[in-house]
Amino acid sequence: MRRLLLGISAVALALWALLVGGAPAMAADTTIGGVIKSDQEAVPGVTVNVSDETGFVENAISDEKGRWRVVVPQAGTYTVLIETDTLPPGVSLRDPDRTSVEVTVGEGQTKSVLFPTCDAPVSSTSKLDQALQLTVDGFIFGLTIALAAVGLSLIFGTTGLTNFSHGELVTFGSLMAYFFSAIMGLPFIVAAAAAVFAGGLFGFLQDRFFWRWLRKRGTALIAMLVVSIGLGIFLRYFYLFIFGGNTRQYAEYSGQAGLVLGPIVVTPKALVGAIVAVVFLAATVAWLRFTRMGKASRAIADNPALASASGIDVNRVISIIWAAGAGLAALAGVIYSLSNGVSWISGFGLLLLIFAGVTLGGLGTAIGAIVGSIIVGTMIQLSTLLIPSELKNVGALAVLIIILMIRPQGILGRSERVG
Amino acid sequence: MDWSNVYSQALTQGIGIQAVIFCLAAIGLNVQFGYTGLLNFGQSGFLAVAAYGLGVSIAYAGWSLWVGLLVGIAAAVLLALLLGIPTLRLRADYLAIVTIAAAEILRLTFRSVTFDPIFGGSDGINRFADDFYRYNPYSGPVKIGPADFSQNDMWIVTIGWILVVILSIIVFLLMRSPWGRVIKAIREDEDAVRSLGKSVYSYKLQALIIGGVMGCFGGFIAAIALQSIQPDYYSTDLTFFAYAVLILGGAARVLGPIVGSVVFWFLLVLIDGALANAVSSGAIDFIRNDQVGQIRYWILGISLMLLMIYRPQGILGDKKELSLDAR
Numbered sequence: 001m002r003r004l005l006l007g008i009s010a011v012a013l014a015l016w017a018l019l020v021g022g023a024p025a026m027a028a029d030t031t032i033g034g035v036i037k038s039d040q041e042a043v044p045g046v047t048v049n050v051s052d053e054t055g056f057v058e059n060a061i062s063d064e065k066g067r068w069r070v071v072v073p074q075a076g077t078y079t080v081l082i083e084t085d086t087l088p089p090g091v092s093l094r095d096p097d098r099t100s101v102e103v104t105v106g107e108g109q110t111k112s113v114l115f116p117t118c119d120a121p122v123s124s125t126s127k128l129d130q131a132l133q134l135t136v137d138g139f140i141f142g143l144t145i146a147l148a149a150v151g152l153s154l155i156f157g158t159t160g161l162t163n164f165s166h167g168e169l170v171t172f173g174s175l176m177a178y179f180f181s182a183i184m185g186l187p188f189i190v191a192a193a194a195a196v197f198a199g200g201l202f203g204f205l206q207d208r209f210f211w212r213w214l215r216k217r218g219t220a221l222i223a224m225l226v227v228s229i230g231l232g233i234f235l236r237y238f239y240l241f242i243f244g245g246n247t248r249q250y251a252e253y254s255g256q257a258g259l260v261l262g263p264i265v266v267t268p269k270a271l272v273g274a275i276v277a278v279v280f281l282a283a284t285v286a287w288l289r290f291t292r293m294g295k296a297s298r299a300i301a302d303n304p305a306l307a308s309a310s311g312i313d314v315n316r317v318i319s320i321i322w323a324a325g326a327g328l329a330a331l332a333g334v335i336y337s338l339s340n341g342v343s344w345i346s347g348f349g350l351l352l353l354i355f356a357g358v359t360l361g362g363l364g365t366a367i368g369a370i371v372g373s374i375i376v377g378t379m380i381q382l383s384t385l386l387i388p389s390e391l392k393n394v395g396a397l398a399v400l401i402i403i404l405m406i407r408p409q410g411i412l413g414r415s416e417r418v419g
Numbered sequence: 420m421d422w423s424n425v426y427s428q429a430l431t432q433g434i435g436i437q438a439v440i441f442c443l444a445a446i447g448l449n450v451q452f453g454y455t456g457l458l459n460f461g462q463s464g465f466l467a468v469a470a471y472g473l474g475v476s477i478a479y480a481g482w483s484l485w486v487g488l489l490v491g492i493a494a495a496v497l498l499a500l501l502l503g504i505p506t507l508r509l510r511a512d513y514l515a516i517v518t519i520a521a522a523e524i525l526r527l528t529f530r531s532v533t534f535d536p537i538f539g540g541s542d543g544i545n546r547f548a549d550d551f552y553r554y555n556p557y558s559g560p561v562k563i564g565p566a567d568f569s570q571n572d573m574w575i576v577t578i579g580w581i582l583v584v585i586l587s588i589i590v591f592l593l594m595r596s597p598w599g600r601v602i603k604a605i606r607e608d609e610d611a612v613r614s615l616g617k618s619v620y621s622y623k624l625q626a627l628i629i630g631g632v633m634g635c636f637g638g639f640i641a642a643i644a645l646q647s648i649q650p651d652y653y654s655t656d657l658t659f660f661a662y663a664v665l666i667l668g669g670a671a672r673v674l675g676p677i678v679g680s681v682v683f684w685f686l687l688v689l690i691d692g693a694l695a696n697a698v699s700s701g702a703i704d705f706i707r708n709d710q711v712g713q714i715r716y717w718i719l720g721i722s723l724m725l726l727m728i729y730r731p732q733g734i735l736g737d738k739k740e741l742s743l744d745a746r
Contacts, residue, residue, distance in 0.1 A: 042532070044532065063541070064530070064531075064532045064540055064541055065540075065541070162512045162515065162516075214728065217728075219727075219728060222458065222511065223727045223728070223731055224727075225458070225512065225515070226662065226666075226723060226727045227723070227724050227727045227728060229659055229662075229723060230659075230719070230720045230721065230722070230723030230724035230727065231720065231724060232720070233656070233659060233716055233719055233720035233723070234716070234717055234719075234720025234721055234724070235720075236716070237713045237714075237716035237717055237720065238717065240713055241710055241713050241717075352519065352520050352523055355516050355520070356520070359513070359516060388531070388532070388533045390527075390531050390532060390533065391527065391528065391531055391533060393523075393527060394524045394527050394528055397520040397521070397523060397524050398524060400516075400517070400520055401505060401506075401517050401520065401521065402505075404505050404506060404509065404513060404517060405504075405505035408508075408509050408513065
């Protein structure tokens with residue numbers, strides 16, 4: 001009991017100390033907001049960027065009613081910029097040059113900003129080019145999921161725990177990167193590295209002081225699964241408490257122009273993120289294949305008792321797996337948030353896709369998790385050719401259920417009895 | 420600080436609408452998780468299809484309340500079949516992943532702009548249950564001790580607790596029947612049951628359907644009591660509130676969900692109210708007013724962890740009955 005409380009409060013205090021400086025004061029909210037509509041149709045998913053001279057930057061994304069809203073720290077003059085490349089095809093600004101507006105908002109007031117739109121001639125990109133673009137986007141997204149999925153899969157393989165709080169490890173990474181870059185003022189690259197390190201440390205400590213203790217107590221796996229759900233809920237709302245409900249952007253690289261590579265457009269940050277992801281994934285696979293530690297972890301996955309009997313320090317290997325898995329998850333969080341913004345719930349939103357990737361590839365195999373995740377990511381993006389993009393995750397999860405019906409062990413899983 | 424108000428609020432909620440909704444959801448989970456050992460993490464999906472089945476039948480199709488209820492129940496049965504057929508042959512955690520995914524699919528579909536004309540998007544379906552309140556026998560607000568109910572709340576709460584009693588009696592009778600013994604045996608040792616020639620798969624499917632239908636009454640109560648069906652009410656958090664209620668009261672006990680929901684909601688609202696009071700009176704200054712609502716999720720998370728670690732049998736349960744293991 002004491003130990004658990006100690007663990008929870010230590011984590012809580014650490015997070016608190018690190019992040020509390022960044023919590024915005026919201027006495028009476030000073031807000032800037034608006035509605036984006038084309039004809040009478042609401043336009044969802046459009047990114048609006050609000051910034052001022054003191055370095056405040058925040059993005060809002062219009063919801064399904066086309067509404068967007070940003071809470072600003074104090075009264076003053078702000079620049080509101082609409083990111084025109086996030087407008088859906090067929091919609092453009094009535095005045096194409098009026099992409100940014102200066103507004104002044106008083107303390108506690110709400111200022112509304114409108115961007116009049118009209119129907120643009122539908123862009124001439126062919127279905128094939130669109131498909132190509134979506135495949136590339138999806139592949140990059142899949143790599144991000146894969147980073148998180150590898151950790152989930154390794155932890156499952158070695159300890160049997162289906163960790164429902166893995167999404168919170170992803171969020172942890174993106175929050176830490178925000179903390180190090182926006183609050184401590186470190187350059188983003190350094191902040192990202194620090195966030196990955198902090199994520200690994202968080203995972204290591206979680207295992208060392210919490211999960212190892214539960215394993216030692218002989219807590220059943222299903223009970224541990226429910227515990228991980230409880231931990232996930234607690235962490236998520238703790239993040240919300242400290243970080244607030246807004247989606248914020250990293251100050252650097254926020255409104256980056258895309259690189260045109262033949263028929264496709266990729267932002268440099270997404271490209272760099274993808275390359276980093278590939279490097280880390282390759283390193284993880286090599287580590288599992290060729291090092292003693294990797295072999296030991298595979299031995300534990302196969303048979304923990306036998307591994308222990310042949311001289312492997314099971315607990316140490318599991319702690320290292322936890323650290324590595326959590327570090328990779330944190331990296332996934334950083335890369336994801338670089339394009340999608342930092343929010344308290346981003347990891348939880350990814351969790352089911354991570355599960356989909358892992359299950360698709362086969363629970364417990366690292367390469368399976370990578371392949372599965374890339375398929376999930378690509379499929380999610382490609383499906384927007386046929387279904388509305390707000391339903392793209394529905395398609396992915398539906399496919400997960402269908403795969404389980406046909407091939408429960410996953411694409412690369414060993415065909416053993418899982419029932 | 421107005422303690423008597425906090426206390427009467429907590430008591431009202433402890434026997435009020437929220438307690439009834441989660442009690443019904445937990446009764447369903449009890450059949451699935453407590454007695455059969457199925458990890459259904461998509462109970463919110465069952466409540467959602469029931470609520471939307473009812474709401475769409477009345478508001479969109481213009482059918483009567485009774486037809487709406489039947490549509491809701493049919494939807495819950497269908498969902499159980501859809502979820503159960505692919506996954507019940509697999510290991511327990513597969514069912515967990517698939518059910519949580521299905522509940523999320525449903526929520527995203529219900530709130531999407533594409534189906535806005537039918538399901539009402541993120542605003543949901545509102546003011547459709549006037550028929551129900553036409554039968555209201557109460558003519559004014561009712562006070563039960565310090566608890567205070569409006570006329571309409573009292574009517575839905577009465578119906579709710581009657582449903583709870585009926586379903587609890589059904590669970591009691593089911594679990595002492597031969598069927599119930601097979602179900603409990605499946606939880607203990609599937610292979611042993613299989614070797615006795617029972618079809619484990621079909622028993623599990625039946626348990627999933629029965630639990631889903633029982634839980635779906637929680638969806639009806641939620642929809643009618645609030646006169647509103649909001650997609651985000653049926654998020655995964657709802658499922659885990661129901662789990663917390665069930666585990667607190669004691670899984671695999673007929674009275675578990677009832678005790679659990681009353682105690683859980685009483686404590687939750689009590690802590691909520693006390694905190695809100697302390698914050699607005701300035702006794703606690705590191706929490707803002709708008710953050711008080713988040714604290715209940717901390718309580719949910721921490722109580723799930725503590726219960727599972729230290730008292731998986733809850734208040735009433737028997738620890739020997741709950742040594743579930745996936746491997």
